[in-house]
Each structure stands twice: as C-alpha cells, then as structure tokens.
Amino acid sequence: MILSMTGFGKHVLQLPSKKITIEIKSLNSKNLDLNARIPSAYREKELEMRKMIANAMVRGKVDFSLYLEFTGDDAPTSVNSGVVRRYMAQLADISAGEELKLMEMALRLPDATKTDREELDPKEYVAIKESLQAALAEIIDFRTSEGAVLEADFKKRIHNLKDLLAQVVTMDPERSTSLRERLEKAVADLKTEVDANRFEQEMIYYLEKYDITEEKVRLANHLDYFSTTLATADSNGKKLGFICQEIGREINTIGSKANYAPMQQLVVQMKDELEKIKEQMLNVL
Structure with missing residues (x-):
C-alpha cells in the first residue's frame, strides 16, 4: 500500500460562543515542511499540535490553519x-x-x-485536539485514495516494463546473430586473409562485451522487488525511488550495449514507461 503526499482535511468545531475551523493541506516535498497559522490565544499549544501533525503526516509540505470566529456576545475585542x-x-x-x-x-x-487576553480553557483545548485528529483522519483518507490511484498506475507501468523485457529476452539471440553476421561481412569486405582461430577469439571477445545477460537478470529482479515493495503495509516512497534508479541504470546499460535498432526501440519504450513512474513517484509518501 502506498500513500500520496497530496491531501486536504477540514473539521469545524462549534462551541457556545465561538466557531473553530481546522484545515490541513499537504503537497509533495522531500521532507516534512510544516507551516502553521494559529491565533495568539492558542500559541502556547502550538508545539504540541505540530507534533501531532508531524507524527501523522510524516513527510510533505503541510499547511495547518486554525481559524477562530466569535459567535457570541463575549468577544474579547x-x-x-x-x-x-x-x-x-x-x-x-x-x-x-x-x-x-x-x-x-x-x-x-x-x-x-x-483585546482582553483569555486563558485557554483545558476543556476547549481537548475539543480542539479531537477536531485536529478528525481533520488528520480526513487528510489521511484523502492520501490513501490518491495512493490507490498511484498504485494502480505503477502496477500497470511495471507490467508494461516486464512485457518489454520479455521482448528483449526473445530478441537477444537474433541480435547476437545479427552482430556476428555484420562482423563477418565487415571482415569479408576487407578482402584479406585472416587467421580463422584468431578471428573466432576476437569475435567471442567482441560479443561478450555486448552481452546483456546480467542486465536482463538484474532488471527482472528490480522489477519484482518494486512490485514486492509496493505491496507492503507501509508507504515506502523513498525506497521505491531508489529501486527506480536501479531500474533506470539497467535499462540504460542494455541500451548502450544493444547495438541493434529493434532492441534500442524497445529500450526507448522502457525509458518512457520508467519516466512516467518517476513523475508520479515524486508524490508518494
């Protein structure tokens, strides 16, 4: 399960003489960036409320606003x-x-x-904390819903990458044969005699340089690891981001070793799918 860093939560607390509105909005960010707007009457509890929000939000650019509106006759101003x-x-x-x-x-x-400075009523603050928890629950539900959409898209992209990798695996023998034929033709065009044994040794050395067996295996493992991490109970946005880097490294290596136009076209499609994952990954908690 993954969570999005985008979300919004709101809760309104109606007291006998005042209305308190709590709003929490979050966007993507590498770390927790919490901005709070709180009336001076509640400043003494700001650190405690910040801690509650930080524990729930974990990461993201978070805007927390507490609005106070007096509805009775005993306004302090x-x-x-x-x-x-x-x-x-x-x-x-x-x-x-x-x-x-x-x-x-x-x-x-x-x-x-x-303005007459009021002492904070403990019972009122308890009600405010309950309202804050309600707003946090709402924004977490929002993040969960957004995360479900992202997760479905990631599964689709990983499935596409696995299909493209399967095509690369199927095409690899054809690519090796094509490389060998091109080398033999290049030597034949020289119209000079060559030592057959030495030529075969050089041919093997050359083909080994362009062998992508390790890259295919590692890429398959990285794709499986991405899917496994995606299915964990926690939202591991940073970990998934690191796996994406490894996936990209293997795709780039296959592209640099391919030396075969049809396979390079598959590599371009793989890069396109990975880029779409990376764009969405910026918003994963």
Whole structure:
C-alpha cells in the first residue's frame, strides 16, 4: 500500500460562543515542511499540535490553519472608548469635520480597540485536539485514495516494463546473430586473409562485451522487488525511488550495449514507461 503526499482535511468545531475551523493541506516535498497559522490565544499549544501533525503526516509540505470566529456576545475585542474620544477631540481641533467622520478616522488609529487576553480553557483545548485528529483522519483518507490511484498506475507501468523485457529476452539471440553476421561481412569486405582461430577469439571477445545477460537478470529482479515493495503495509516512497534508479541504470546499460535498432526501440519504450513512474513517484509518501 502506498500513500500520496497530496491531501486536504477540514473539521469545524462549534462551541457556545465561538466557531473553530481546522484545515490541513499537504503537497509533495522531500521532507516534512510544516507551516502553521494559529491565533495568539492558542500559541502556547502550538508545539504540541505540530507534533501531532508531524507524527501523522510524516513527510510533505503541510499547511495547518486554525481559524477562530466569535459567535457570541463575549468577544474579547472591544472599543477603547477613552482613547477614541481623545483622538476625536484632537482631530476636531485640526479639522471641523462631522462627528461620524471623526469617529471613523479615530477607529483606524493605534489602540482604538483593545483585546482582553483569555486563558485557554483545558476543556476547549481537548475539543480542539479531537477536531485536529478528525481533520488528520480526513487528510489521511484523502492520501490513501490518491495512493490507490498511484498504485494502480505503477502496477500497470511495471507490467508494461516486464512485457518489454520479455521482448528483449526473445530478441537477444537474433541480435547476437545479427552482430556476428555484420562482423563477418565487415571482415569479408576487407578482402584479406585472416587467421580463422584468431578471428573466432576476437569475435567471442567482441560479443561478450555486448552481452546483456546480467542486465536482463538484474532488471527482472528490480522489477519484482518494486512490485514486492509496493505491496507492503507501509508507504515506502523513498525506497521505491531508489529501486527506480536501479531500474533506470539497467535499462540504460542494455541500451548502450544493444547495438541493434529493434532492441534500442524497445529500450526507448522502457525509458518512457520508467519516466512516467518517476513523475508520479515524486508524490508518494
């Protein structure tokens, strides 16, 4: 099973006098990059909430937002009436504007409003943590659904690579025969006598240089290992990425040794399939 690093989770907590909305969004990243936007009233619990998110998300660029909206009459922010009156008196000395205009100007000036700092209610924080867990559960479900789509695509690509490798294996004897015939023709075109034994030794040496038996075996093993890792209970994005590198190395070596146009065409198709896997692999947890 694999998980995607892309996801979104949201949960709304309605309290008697306030509404708290928790949103978590994640995108792909090599490591955990957590950005948190939290009202000052909950700053003392930021590290604890970050730890909860980090344990659940593991990896990715994560944006965590906690929005606070007061719905009752006991909002902590109020107008600082004494300061506003002094502002209005000073503004009236400067300009003979209407009282309403003076009040609008005064309310824009510093300290026109005041906020009473509230102590965090332990029961309220417990409810916030439960809401955070609910949002994390939602984003993990999102990641799981996205991961299932990616996993299906990976299985399809690996199946295609195995089919192409089977064609390479079938074509290899034909390629060896073609290489031998081309060498014999090249020597015949020289129209000079050659030592048959020495020519056969050189022929064997040359054909061994272009032998791809090891590459075929290793590539088959890497493809099987990719499928096995894909089926594990954990999402192993980094491990699968390393296996992709090894698969690419074997495909490149086969291409460099092929020296046979039909086989090189198969190698190009294999590279195309692998590139599609690598593009999607960037989003795997």
